Amino acid sequence: MCTSHAHPNSPALTSDSRVRRSTARSANLLAAARQVIPGGVSSPVRAFRSVGGTPPFIIGGKGARITDADGNTYLDFVLSWGALALGHAHPLVVEAITLQAERGTSFGAPTELETELAEMVVRAMPAVEMLRFVSSGTEAVMSAIRLSRAATGRRKIVKFAGCYHGHADSLLVQAGSGVATLGLPDSPGVTAGAVADTLTASYNSIDEVEALLSLHPGAVAAIIVEPVAGNMGLVLPSLGFLQGLRRLTTAHGALLIFDEVMTGFRVAFGGAQRLYNISPDLTCLGKIMGGGLPAAAYGGRLDLMEQIAPSGKVYQAGTLSGNPLAMAAGIATLRELGKPGAYESLDRASLAMANCVRDACLQADLPVQTNALGGMWGFFLTDTTVTDFASAKTADTRLYARVFHALLDEGIYLAPSQFEAAFVSTAHDAQALEAAHIAVTKAVMTVRNRGAD
Numbered sequence: 385m386c387t388s389h390a391h392p393n394s395p396a397l398t399s400d401s402r403v404r405r406s407t408a409r410s411a412n413l414l415a416a417a418r419q420v421i422p423g424g425v426s427s428p429v430r431a432f433r434s435v436g437g438t439p440p441f442i443i444g445g446k447g448a449r450i451t452d453a454d455g456n457t458y459l460d461f462v463l464s465w466g467a468l469a470l471g472h473a474h475p476l477v478v479e480a481i482t483l484q485a486e487r488g489t490s491f492g493a494p495t496e497l498e499t500e501l502a503e504m505v506v507r508a509m510p511a512v513e514m515l516r517f518v519s520s521g522t523e524a525v526m527s528a529i530r531l532s533r534a535a536t537g538r539r540k541i542v543k544f545a546g547c548y549h550g551h552a553d554s555l556l557v558q559a560g561s562g563v564a565t566l567g568l569p570d571s572p573g574v575t576a577g578a579v580a581d582t583l584t585a586s587y588n589s590i591d592e593v594e595a596l597l598s599l600h601p602g603a604v605a606a607i608i609v610e611p612v613a614g615n616m617g618l619v620l621p622s623l624g625f626l627q628g629l630r631r632l633t634t635a636h637g638a639l640l641i642f643d644e645v646m647t648g649f650r651v652a653f654g655g656a657q658r659l660y661n662i663s664p665d666l667t668c669l670g671k672i673m674g675g676g677l678p679a680a681a682y683g684g685r686l687d688l689m690e691q692i693a694p695s696g697k698v699y700q701a702g703t704l705s706g707n708p709l710a711m712a713a714g715i716a717t718l719r720e721l722g723k724p725g726a727y728e729s730l731d732r733a734s735l736a737m738a739n740c741v742r743d744a745c746l747q748a749d750l751p752v753q754t755n756a757l758g759g760m761w762g763f764f765l766t767d768t769t770v771t772d773f774a775s776a777k778t779a780d781t782r783l784y785a786r787v788f789h790a791l792l793d794e795g796i797y798l799a800p801s802q803f804e805a806a807f808v809s810t811a812h813d814a815q816a817l818e819a820a821h822i823a824v825t826k827a828v829m830t831v832r833n834r835g836a837d
């Protein structure tokens with residue numbers, strides 16, 4: 385059988401009765417983009433390589449919906465990879481950005497907006513006493529790692545397979561096979577030296593972490609973890625995992641870094657550290673905190689953060705850091721999220737989506753595992769319980785591609801990869817969820833009725 389993903393970029397497919405959407409304009413835009421931008425995209429997953437087909441070029445969004453260049457509209461469950469908690473073009477965010485734009489967009493000098501947003505974050509996040517703004521999650525993590533090495537005088541870092549911490553060289557290590565595996569670089573151009581001090585363990589395995597710490601006594605500067613993993617699909621921490629990391633790092637004199645770039649202000653107003661009541665030494669933030677504009681931060685214990693220049697000797701800087709437009713968007717966003725009921729509405733919406741996908745798959749006899757937490761949700765097309773990257777990889781990625789395209793044709797925009805989380809915003813109201821329910825049920829049935837390729 386012929387489905388749209390089997391023939392990427394073929395305009396002829398639009399005459400196929402099974403393909404409801406036109407994609408001609410997006411296909412033309414992609415062809416033009418490819419001439420001047422690698423793969424036509426500014427970040428690799430956007431190119432749809434793992435599901436095939438043409439990525440819709442987006443011309444606008446409002447609330448829970450986005451519209452592409454061919455005039456198709458979709459219910460958006462990607463939400464700029466989780467950065468938008470209030471949906472697209474929220475009136476208060478637009479107003480805040482507009483007001484600031486009229487006053488100037490960047491000064492490279494301190495503004496009161498930075499203090500205001502920093503105070504909001506410090507009040508919300510139990511383990512953040514002081515923070516420094518940067519422009520991307522990658523920078524936040526890179527800087528937190530530098531600080532952890534400076535503060536401990538140690539070199540090694542422990543990360544978990546399947547956790548993504550941005551694209552800094554030392555963290556571009558994905559999976560070691562088993563305990564004590566030294567990292568191998570994930571990308572050409574990353575030298576063996578750059579990752580020589582990166583150790584990898586399996587998510588949710590305290591035993592592997594303990595073994596690594598014993599194998600490298602006095603050498604581990606920090607353990608960095610996504611407290612709720614969202615970059616291998618959505619994988620929740622098992623009972624005691626985060627507590628175990630806190631206990632082991634304290635016992636071994638290493639720092640605990642929570643990478644809350646995705647989870648901060650998404651799983652709860654104070655992030656996973658508030659939800660699970662664990663105090664990491666350092667916290668990385670991004671995405672929602674910048675209200676959909678480029679802002680990120682790293683923060684934590686006062687004695688650590690005061691080691692950052694110019695208070696201390698650890699150098700870190702940025703031309704556009706604390707950008708006024710991003711600060712204004714972040715303040716407006718956190719103000720809305722701080723109102724009563726915001727996270728209850730996110731919880732309800734993510735659970736409704738996870739349940740709706742689970743029910744549709746079970747009815748269609750497709751294997752499925754689902755998760756939901758705060759404004760995050762996700763599903764794996766497998767019968768195996770997913771607790772780490774190895775079990776996540778049992779998911780059927782070809783089946784995912786078929787489900788993904790059937791959903792896209794029904795107006796549901798999900799991440800073009802089985803190994804990404806899905807999101808909801810406060811704009812995903814009862815009406816949007818009802819529409820999603822109908823579309824998901826129909827799309828999953830279509831996949832089942834078409835059978836395998």
Ligand SMILES: *Cc1c(COP(=O)(O)O)cnc(C)c1O
Binds near residue numbers: 523551643645
């Ligand atoms: C998105 C993400 C990053 C990287 O942030 P960028 O702003 O894309 O550099 C780092 N860590 C986690 C957990 C993320 O989800």
